[in-house]
Amino acid sequence: MAVCLLISKDGRHKPINLPHGHAVILGRGPETTIKDKACSREQLEVTADCNRKCVSVKQLGANPTSVDSQMVGKGNLLMMRAGQQLHMVNALYPYSVCFKEDPSSCQSSTEKCVGAKRPYGSSSLDGDHHKEPSGSRGPRGAQDSTQCELGESTSSPPSKLKPNTHTTDKVETFGHWSQGLKSSMQDPKMQVYKDDRVVVIKDKYPKARYHWLVLPWESIPSVKALRREHCDLLRHMEQVADGVVEQHCPDHNLLKFRLGYHAIPSMSQVHLHVISQDFDSPCLKNKKHWNSFTTNYFIDSKEIIGMLEKDGRVTVKEGTEDLLKLNLRCHVCGAEISTIPKLKEHLKTHTHGR
DNA sequence: GTTCTAGAAC
DNA sequence: GTTCTAGAAC
Incomplete structure (x- = not known):
């Protein structure tokens, strides 16, 4: 299987691997080093077909x-x-x-990615969940039906690009942490449930006793990209979430759950949080964690679907980001609590030792 | 997203 | 002195 590389012709960064059949989102950010505000953070979705030697480019x-x-x-x-x-x-x-059979030969090709104006930095793959998947897509694939027909879903692992040891620049690549969910959702070891439309994984850093993520196979960067036609998919995600709770949570009759989305997510690929409301987890460590699940920063799935039905898109209110900085407040009784450790002690009074 | 750590808060 | 947070680095 050939590999596909996207090469910055002005040498802004080292080539970006486009794994066969995987939708890759590119735009302003560390991956491309583009800082120009005219360029969206999610400017492009590119999907390589290494069999047909073509790349679909979606704006x-x-x-x-x-x-x-x-x-x-x-x-x-x-x-x-x-x-x-x-x-x-x-x-x-x-x-x-x-497209090359031998990925290393790409850099010495006529594409002039050698001798770039700006030296390439080393990629940062600093955690296993940050690495991109090496193989299978979901049952229906990660690209939408309007893109070019892709062949087999098996693809070669991303090629290893020679790190340039002559620079200390840090150019983050496709292995950027924000792409971690896309890799986790493809990992059979992470999958709790999957069907032809969605996959469910456990949150790697759960903020409560039970915390799952439901992700569509279709590449949808975030809630901002949702449109009216996604309503049915989102309703399916809710149904799947309910099923997972019932099947995998023995306390589902005792525990309260919320299904919703972060208004401004950090991780690429839209994901429905399915989280028990005990918030009893060592991974819940700071104000941002707490407020992202207990203020209006967390938008219920039903509300998202409602917005899409009414307006055809999701609008995030101005100042939503500031909600993360609010003082800590108990989500059950509303008491304001000064620190995270005290909040955790306080939460025990609501769980009654359960 | 997490980890690390300086320095603020206690 | 220790605890905790917030922001930089990843």
């Missing part, structure tokens, strides 16, 4: 992405081949793609 951001001189258009998709030039936004930040 997610508002400002124009182009392939050669052809504009993609927001929500639209264009196919790109080796030799063509992609501009991330506003005819800036040129990229090309390269």
Whole structure:
């Protein structure tokens, strides 16, 4: 199986591996080193087909992405081949793609990714959940049906790119921590349930006794990308969540659960939190953790679906980020509590030793 | 997202 | 002195 690399033609960063059949979201951020506000954090979704030697390019951001001189258009998709030039936004930040059997040969090809203006940094793969999956997709695949038909779901592991030891620059790549869920959801060891539309995994750092994540196979970066047509999928995610609670939580009649989304998630790929309301977990450590589940930063699934039915999109109120800085307040009785350790002691008074 | 740690708060 | 938080680094 060939591998596909996305090469920054102005040498902003080292080539980004595009695993066969995996939708990869790119935009402003450490991965591309692009800081230009005209470029969305989620500007593009690219999916490589290493069999057909093509890459689908979907524009997610508002400002124009182009392939050669052809504009993609927001929500639209264009196919790109080796030799063509992609501009991330506003005819800036040129990229090309390269398919090679031997990944190392890509860097010495005519793509001029050697001798770049800016030296490539080393990638940071600092935890196992940060690594990208090496193989299977979900049953229906991680790309939507409008993209080019992809062949087998088996793909080669991401190629190892030679780290440049002559630089101390830190350029984060596809293994960036924010992509960790995409890798976890593909890992059979993490999967609690899966069907043709969704997968359920345990949260790696649960903030309560029971804490699962329900993720769609379809690539949806965050709640911002949700539209009216996703309502049915979201209702299915709720149903699956209810089933997992019933099946995997022996105390489901005693414990209260909430199903919802973070208004501003840190991790890419939309995920429904299914969390018991005991918040009894050593992984719950700070104010941000607490407030992200107990203030309006946490939006109930029903509310999200309601917004989509009414407005066709999810709007996050201004100042939502500030909710994370609010004083600690018990979600059961409303008491304000000064520190996390005291809050944890207080919570025991509500669980009555259970 | 987590980890680490300086320094604020006690 | 210890505990705890907040922000940088990853």
